[in-house]
Amino acid sequence: MILGLTGSLGSGKSTVASLMEALAGARVIDADAITHAVQQPGGAAYGPIVELFGPEVVRPDGSLDRARIASIVFSDPEQMRRLTGIVHPAVRREELRLLEAHRHEPLVVLMVPLLFENGLERYVDRTVVVTVSEAARRERLIARGMTPDDIERRLAAQMPETEKARRADHVIDNSGTLEATRAQVAALLQTLGVRVAS
16 A cells, blocks of 8 residues: 655654554655755756756755755745756656555555645555644744744645645644554554554
């Protein structure tokens, strides 16, 4: 089975994916990790990004200054469109390659923040959205070093959480304790007929 796992910024997708890995040995395909990899020196998107933004977005060690790029694109929709046009196709190719390579495993989790926005639900059997209260979301994101303005800008670029939840086959509420989330994940896996480790 292939599960599409999504949720808005700070919802706890990684926590839920880790629980699926621990409880059912799920193979997790992490779009954020792939996005990071394709932008590393030698990655498929690295050269085109440097060409787009110029050498000032390259750190002394050769890596991209992601914070600098973010500050450019979140205030300039055209630059965001161009960056997306470089990164998304490279990420999509790798996601599809990994899905094909692992599709015969008992449980594959495709974890993508913009699953519905990018039409990726067509590649999965069922969709799961992780939700969280706004208070918990902001507390977590501020603890990660994000400013309230950063949070607002990034959330504005995503489909509202309520709409994601409406479209999803299943919803996990990650507002409470880790144990409460774990219980929801275990119940979902059992509902889906996935063997859960005791």
